[in-house]
Amino acid sequence: MNSQRLQRNDPPRPVAYDVDGNPLYAEPPTAPRASSTLYDVSGKEGAPHYHAPRPEANLPRMSSEVRRRHDESVMAFPNLNLSEQEYIISVVRRHPIGMLPAIVMSTLMTSIVLALMFNYDYIFDLLHLPASASGSFMLLCMALILAFILGGYVSVWVYTRNMFYLTNESVIQEIQTSIFSHTEQTVSLMNIEDASYNQRGVLQAMFNYGSIRLSTEGDETTYRFSFVANPKQEIATLNNAVEDFKNGRPVAND
Incomplete structure (x- = not known):
């Protein structure tokens, strides 16, 4: 370590002398050369690896008004992919007006079934049905009313979903x-x-x-x-x- 320090402090050595022994010129100091050996990221010799940060996308800056309207749209319509x-x-x-056919049909069929329910005794006499079947007849009418109401509701729901x-x-x-x-x-x-x-x-x-x-x-x-x-x-x-x-x-x- 000391020898290297002394070599760095020595004056330049002459490389030629005249007849009287005086130096003609001196060799200029040379900077140490860097090693040309390449190292990879693991420290082993080989091809170099360069790591650079990925450039950020140059997106236009979003204004506060656009941000506000975007947030309001997302809250109002969360099912949309904006x-x-x-x-x-x-x-x-x-x-x-496009809902009228479904509503009219559902209302009409429900009204017909309700009319049959309120006049079941007349229908039973007309068709000569036993009175014991009145309970089953009422259950059937109630099931039909529920089906017609549910069908009308589904039709309106599908229509408004477009x-x-x-x-x-x-x-x-x-x-x-x-x-x-x-x-x-x-x-x-x-x-x-x-x-x-x-x-x-x-x-x-x-x-x-x-x-x-x-x-x-x-x-x-x-x-x-x-x-x-x-x-x-x-x-x-x-x-x-x-x-x-x-x-x-x-x-x-x-």
């Missing part, structure tokens, strides 16, 4: 055809090529309902949603959202 900066602009529900959501990024359509059949379709606003509505007949004009139609680019898929209340206004809102999204402007609900 992206980090996505929020609901409008919710399109079916017109109540909804159409417009967000600042996409259109989400929920399709419910039965209790155990549910489909969700999502299409980006960028892919919507055409959006239109249709009203036909006196009833649709009087009660202001109709159907809307969306067509997409590329695969040319068509989406339809019927019994839409105020379809003209809904299509105007949708077209404005598509135009704003494609032009890079913030999508508003006005």
